[in-house]
Amino acid sequence: MEAEANPKSTKSVAKISFEQLDQSFRDRMPSVTKEGKRNWIHAWQPHGKWYKMRSVLSVFYVLLFFSLPFIRIKGNPALQINVVEGKFSILGMIFWPQDFIIFGVGMVTFVVFIYLFTMIYGRVFCGWACPQTIFMEMIFRRIEWWIEGNPNEQKKLKAQPWNAEKAVKKIGKHVAFFALSFVIANTFLSYIIGTDALFQIISEPVSQHFGGFVALLFFTLAFYAVYAFAREIVCTVWCPYGRLQGVILDKNTVVVAYDYNRGEPRVKGKRTEGSAAGDCIDCKQCVAVCPTGIDIRNGTQLECVNCTACIDACNSVMDKVGLDRGLIRFASETQIAEKKPFRFTGRMKGYSAALLLLVSGLVVLLATRNDVDVTILRARGQLFQEVGADSLSNLYHMNMVNKTHQQITVELRVEEVPGRINLVGGHQLVTPAEGQAETTFFVVLPKTAIKRRDSDVKLGIYQNGKRIRTVKTSFLGYVE
Ligand code: SF4
Ligand code: SF4
Incomplete structure (x- = not known):
């Protein structure tokens, strides 16, 4: 190792290559013991500015999650994904199978957006916006800390024989988890079938909505299993997005990263002037708060959900030992290897502009979409x-x-030329909600308005006196 000055801490540190780090962590996942059993992750609660920001954001997300199905825009749910009937309501706009082009473009935009966003900013979505992480870390984990205590107390409780205290705490926690899972399952189901159908399932006899009751039970058990037992395994093993990180991230991706140039060699205890020790005091606080149980000092790993808990933990350690913050921070591998500060590079600007264009295109597509399709x-x-x-x-x-x-x-009205519509069977066409209607009609044009044997004619479709669509069709006739 070659010793060199660290400009931030004025301490002499050793520059090492990533390959020199201990690689034994690759032998197994943190959630698996040497014997192949489940290694339960008991994460400590982080404290710091990133955790505060996530807490504030999560309040917003949770309020949004529980209120969105009840919010109506133009009488439609703000968000409803009715996969059963193939019908979607997004921001009050109803999408039918006929909208598959918009849906297809939206899906492509979404995939490209996810890909580019992840390439630039890493897995930040997982730690900051994914419902799984929000509910697990901000609600269920807090309930666990509140009932069972901190990780040391949790381990002690687990190890002790069954007694009244253990029974009350364990049963209390699981009852709370199940009740919350039931509430989440109700809300989740309302995203699929709508709040009106959900209220019917809740208020009417089970025999009348047996399918709905089974779905509610299934989702409740699924959420309970996820938050009470599967927990971080959802992010580290099950989630396909998480598995994609290996092919999306590169050395320029900004991720939660440990500055090994500054931190190594890690040595416990106080630093003395001229010491060759790095800034990492090997306190393992970054590992203790990690909800996926990894040691970020081993480098970027698929298990990291970019939750920033380790940044907060390390920053408070750095404050205590009088060193600069940022030993763990948002940075790319290139920035750490070349010891450069964070810079919004041309590549990032380019990708961000591409993302903006894609999203703008989709917004325009959605804004110009019609609620009524006419053929x-x-x-x-x-x-x-x-x-x-x-x-x-x-x-x-x-x-x-x-x-x-x-x-x-x-x-219907004839546009631009004099003429009239003779609707067979009436003057107006009524189309039921979420349905379709057919009719037959005559377009009558004065001969003086007919200039060719086959001419275009524009028909306006009016609702409450306001034109909602214009359709061009052909009109056959003769010129005198
Ligand atoms: S390594 Fe840090 S950012 Fe990644 S999951 Fe663990 S605590 Fe969160
Ligand atoms: S919290 Fe910071 S100082 Fe402590 S082990 Fe982690 S990286 Fe090292």
């Missing part, structure tokens, strides 16, 4: 009919899909 076709095998002495008519079929939760009544 108008001229009746097959029909030419034209004489109407009186001065007009001709063509026969058309119309199909209208109403994507909203309200019944829509429309009327």
Whole structure:
């Protein structure tokens, strides 16, 4: 190892290569013991600015999660993903199977967004926005700390024989976990079937909604199993996004990283002037707070969810020993290897601009999307009919899909040229909520308005006097 000055701490440190670090951590996952059994991760509660920020954000997320299905925009749920009927409501806009193009573009945008975002900023979504982490770390873990105490007390409780204290705490925790899982399952189900259907399942006899009751029970048990038993394994093993990190991240990706150049060689105890020891005092506080049980000093690992708990823990240790903060920080491997401060590079700017463009494109696509789909076709095998002495008519079929939760009544008008519509069977077309309707109608044009044998004619679809769509079709006739 080659000793060199650390400009931040004025201590003499040893520069090492990543390959020189102990690699034995790769032998098994932190959640597995040497014997192949489950190694229960008892994480300590972090304290610091990052944890405070995550706590504030999580309050916002949790409020959003529980309130979104109840929020109505234009009478539609703010968010509903009804996979059973293939119907989605996003920000009050209803998407049907007919919207598969928007859905396809949205999915591609989403995948590219995730890919580029992860390439630049790493797995920050997992620690800061993923519902699994938010619920696990900000609610269930806090309940566990509150009932069973800190990790030392939890281990002690686990090891002690069953007595009244252990029974009360263990049963209390699992009852709280199950009750919360039940509440989450109800909300989750309302994202699929809607709040009205959920209230019916809750308020009416089980026999009338047996399927819904089974779904509710299934989701409750699934959430309970995840938060009470699976926990960090969801992030480290099950989550496909987590598994993708290995192919998305590169040396320029900003991740939660340990500055091994500054920290190594790690040595316990106080530093003396001119010591070759690095800034890491090997206190293992960063490991103690890690919810996935990893040691970030081993480098970037798939198990890291970028929760920043280790940053807070290490910063408070650095404060206590009088060294600069940031031994663990958001940084890329390149920044740490080359000892450069964080810089928003041209590559990041380029990718961020691409992300912005993609998202803007999708927003435009959504904003210009119609709640009503109209198809108008001229009746097959029909030419034209004489109407009186001065007009001709063509026969058309119309199909209208109403994507909203309200019944829509429309009327048709001929646009730009004089003419009228003769709707077969009435003046207005009524389309039921979330349904479709068909009708047949004549377009009648005065002969003076017909300039060619086959001309375009524009038809306006009006709702409450306001034009909601314009459809162009052809009109057959003759020129005198
Ligand atoms: S290594 Fe740090 S950022 Fe990664 S999961 Fe553990 S505590 Fe969170
Ligand atoms: S908290 Fe900081 S000083 Fe302590 S072991 Fe981790 S990296 Fe080293």
